Amino acid sequence: MIDLLAFPLLLAAVPRAPVYSTDVAPILLQNCAGCHHAGEVAPFPLTTYEDAKKRAKLIAEVTRTRYMPPWQPSGPPHHYAGERRLSDVQIATLAKWAEVGAPEGNPAKTPPVPAYSDGWKLGPPDLTVALPKPFTIPAEGGDVYECFTVPMNLAKTRYLRAFEFRPSNRKAVHHAILFTDHSRVKLDASYPCFGTIGTLPSAGLGGWSPGNGPTRMYEDAEITVEQGSRLIAQVHYHPSGKEEQDQWQVGLYFTDKAPSKHVADVGLSSKLIDIPAGEAHYVVRDHFVLPIAVYAVGVIPHAHYVCRGMHGWATLPDGRKIDLLTIKDWNFSWQDQYRYSKPILLPEDTRVEMEFVYDNSDANPRNPHRPAQRVTWGAGVEDEMAGLHIQAIPVHMEELSELGKALWGKVMRSVGGSFYRLPATPPQ
Template sequence: MRMQKLLLLTATIGAATLTLAATKPPAATGTRAPGAPTWSRDVASIVYKNCTPCHRKGEAGPFPLESYADAKRMARMMAVVTKERLMPPWKPVDGHGDFRDERSLTDAEIRILNRWAAADAPSGDLKTAPPLPRFKTGWQLGTPDMVLEMPAAFPIPAEGRDVYQSFVFPLGFPKDRYLRGIEVRPGNRRVAHHAVGVLDTSGTARKLDAKSPEQGYASMGGSGFLPAGLTPGYVPGQTPRFFDDGSPLTLSKKADFVLQMHYHPSGKPETDRTVVGLYFTDKKPVKNPTGILLASEEIDIPAGASGYTVSDKFVLPTALAVHSVWAHMHMVGKKVRVWAELPGGGGTEKMLLINDWDFNWQDTYGYRKPIRLPKGTILHSEWVFDNTAANPRNPNSPPKRVRLGENSTDEMTGLWVGGLADDGWGELSLLGANIGHYFEITGKGKPFREAR
């Protein structure tokens, strides 16, 4: 790929790593320029809050950022990747949804890191530096009521394309259970890029698993079925949480839990054995979490096309408190925008905007406070594709025609809106409308599927 920014990042990391291997730990240095930021006064708090949760022993970061010595070695690299907003990995644009667990840096914080690197990373008085945070080990939510574990370690090759594999866990409950929380713990964070949990009550995932010669089944394009529900998964830096009060998730006795894993080769053969902790409650949900699927299958992108756009909309048959959104495209995706058109000329609610889509950094974005949308609101989603040579993530060189499909070189769209209706009748109306809308999506997409 012609990934100019990422090549710059790779070169910078390589140089920094060589420096790390070839030099002794740096000595503390005083302020090199009048007014320059120092580690102790300005930088440590930024790094400990935004970088160290992933860049520490046993976590996903490829090198530690747990001390002044660590940070000084990587100061110039940190300046580059934060200025380009490649790190921390956070894609939503400000002003389009107020999300919890936000990992982005402010402009002021980025300026501090760049000025600090330019001044040769002065330490300041290390005696006054904030201490390294104490991170909780083990299960973050406490001992689970039930643990799901892969029957065997799954192998990840040393090189090649990223691996997308779905693992099926039949739950086998004698009756419905109520889930109040979930925690996904990757067995090997060097290769576990992210994970998504979905529920299947159709038996489709079991059939796909049975047909696959290996553990689980390949799932680059999605789960292969219409999910009966989504659960929190895993993204580096994400904080596990119990569900909102009064809204545990009902796990049908017919449900299978399907864990969709995204693995990134590390340069050497690896294995992973991820575990999932389930936390139950006897309290029946006052409201059942529900989801709405928006998508378009009308995808046939000419080679060289820039700004190829598809869209979808959904009219709410009842009021809905939206708690989260999750968007999906493949490699030539460029932009996704989500907004709500309020009824009666009530204006619009901006819900999500990603201008620099990266398939490798998908996430479920949870709002700090639910967005309350009245009955009659029109949910809109728009997906934009860039199938040109200027797109650094385009898998084809030169660009080729890209059609609807589930392979990495195909394209698809998706948007999952999670929320709570006011009552049971609202839940039923949403379920009916969602099923009808799904058939509308597939009906419009039939000519595009048949043309593949």
Template sequence: MVRWSIAVLALIGLLGFHGFLPGEPPTRGQAIPLTELRWHDLNGNAMRWSDLRGSKAIVILTLSSRCPAVPRYAPRLNRLYDIYSKRGVAFIGIYPEADENLDKVRDHALRMGFRFLIVLDGAPAIARALRATHVPQAFVLSPQGRVLYSGAIDSVIKREVAQHYYLRDALDAVLNGKPVKVARTEVIGCFLSLPEDQLTSAPRVTFAEHIAPILYENCTTCHRLGDIGPFPLQTYEDAKRWAKEIKFYTQNRQMPPWKPVPGWGEFREARRLTDEQIRLIAEWVDSGMPAGDLSRAPKPPKFDKGWYFGEPDLVLEMPEPYTLDGTGGDEYRYFVIPVELPEGVAMEAIDIQPGNREVVHHANVFVDLSGTARKLDAEDPAPGYARFGGGGFIPAMMLGGWVPGMRPMRLDPGYAVLLPRKFDLVLQIHYFKRGKRETDRTRVGLYFSRAKELKPVQLVVIGNTRFVIPPGEKHYEIRARWKTPPDRPVYALAIMAHMHLIARGCEVVAHTPDGRTIPLLKIDDYDFNWQQTYFYKQPIELPPGTLIDAVGWYDNSSDNPNNPSNPPREVRYGERTYDEMFYIFLAIHDPQAKGSYLIPASL
């Protein structure tokens, strides 16, 4: 249930230039001083610390064949090696986890393109001596074995743009004979699991009785073989292997990834653990992950790979497969599919089937009537076109979306989206890289309504493009509003917020003429990587003249780890990485509407 890049980075202390000698680690294994250790590379060649004495500095990197953070960092690690190995810096990558073996490590290092020394035999002892806690984690040492820097490689979290380059800056300081200003940082990545690193205690909470039901109901829909979850949670061994991550990310409610604050709208398919479920998970991990009687554990759920509502009326597919590189940052890509239909076709449900669930993080489907998306597609030689903040056009309609674990949505009986006769269906896909080249060809299934009396759905775009966020501003608010028709009620069906990287949250409320306040959506920890359309359990009546008031708040300071600019810069409306947006998409039904269309309500 972990998406490694969601955690918040923070500095945790400063140490002097002379560094510190690795001491007793907080694990059960006994540490041996690093300078007394011996290890072997993947070819069986023996090495000891004295072999590194001729280096100006030594970089040791913790790695893992299981951790999804490593493929993201691989290109950066290789670039650092290319630069600093020429300046006399030795690089060693260690694979210290308990379940590594020679074949796995060889294959993984080859796929990552690592050109520096790789160590498996002896790696756990090195990790203990360094008091390593995460993967990937960087250590810079002097030839005498003193740790001059330990922690994160850089401050990249959401995008491949960092505010701080900790490892690079530490190496530059050491090579120039200067103090390392930031000698220790907190690490973002997977928790390190060393051999003999398990605790034991009386099994009051067991996997079979308590934990399996929680995981199978809330986690396995995404965390299963062949799906987007970076690791499976289908067996006891799976859960035990990732227990530290499960505890950490459920306690801070980053997993399951459900963003709406409770009490701000009642939504279908809400994925939120109870406080008791979180407590049980923590107790299970702290007591050593006891299995219990596995013969009495529930069976892992089975998943149908077919269409959820049966065969669609129309299946649309990406014009050609898209090949994704294995390493580096996430990609946002738009694929244009021309559609021509008979007059009067109405859609009541949509099902999006990723062609490769291992790399499709989420998808959204829009309608473009302007032809802009088609032009952008023609300008990009690869399938589809790349775009960060938006598709380059204002959608005439938003037909639906898909995130892992979400079942397809069908509108309530009678409600439908009246489709144009000719349009471009634009499929936005967020791709997450998994360490090897992958190919995707996602499909979209449309289900047409056969109701005699239709209730057409409209899309209200509530937004503000007139803003300037000053550099350093920690809480900048952007507001937008829309008033419903004065002579009739309308009904809210679904809602989605769209902002960029420095956004921290948003709030949408409806103020009725009689003084009532209707909460529609609140997100306290907005994450660009987890944008989703939220469908209300029941249509919400908005009386005539109701004011929809929306506000988003942004942190354009250096304290925001998601800020792509260092130092912070002035931010305006736009689609680039450094720009921002504030849009609320509200799907409604207007009883007097004769069709489905876009209602612009932007400043």
């Protein structure tokens, strides 16, 4: 939405007769071309004047509605690293350009198209783990969620500082989430999986989605990968109308220095999900009071198709509220993991909370059931989940176990309904 109060200011900043070369190209090359270039996920390139001119009106429309660039969180601007959000001035410039007939301006002034290399962005990896043989994505049918387990064959324990996921077929892969696993749990080399990966992994490494480059671990909180570990990749594929193949690779970057910090997963979640057919506003809540001071460094939401929106926030001991994540129009397809642009200090006794809203009516375009049916908690495509994982680094590392104990207590209370029942949270 364009902020009307800022309108006079906004108008002053928007060129009266914007041209491609100096006004529009810088916006598109910086914010769109990463996905909109040959071989990438988006259906057409947006790297030349001709590409943009043909679609000037559509570009104005998809940016006005903030459908593009894909970016789900609202909340305060510059809250997250790598935020994909156009400013109001940029949106108004694209609108004005379409309105005045999409002129080119002086082509000599058009900035160069960034060089998109096919190589590893962080240089040659210390270890490359590749899918041993290509995976076939059927031409038709629903989305495919496949988990792959690949041995890493490490000669010794290593500390992972970064990874880059590279599909061989960028058009087919919608997103991937990577884990390491050091257990002896028997898992097939490849198996269908949707809401969970079907085992408790040793570590979550983070996710990849189109338009994102390598993922770096938090500084001094590299991930310990023990000898004998395997990599588990949960990959979401999108049937394209013709049979496709993908043989992804992951480049892993290690350091020899053992980490001095650890990222704890402060998980808010609920299994108490039972949504009657037709219920358009079903709310699921959870909260947790932090026993120690932490820095919140990132947040990972999880829900399926019936979920419409989610809100996570922290209430500090002094009453101040901090937005942790607000997604008003949740779209499972653009699942992402978010990092704060600056760590957020949450003192001891901060209450972190989540509220997820579900629309199980026929009016929800993403409802997998036609007509609507009762939906309950579960890991399947037709079930629902509610999870908000706050990535937290203790301010004083020696207090980590205290946080761990409190989180464990929370888990025990939620599964131990038969011998201990928490009082229902009063509605707020």
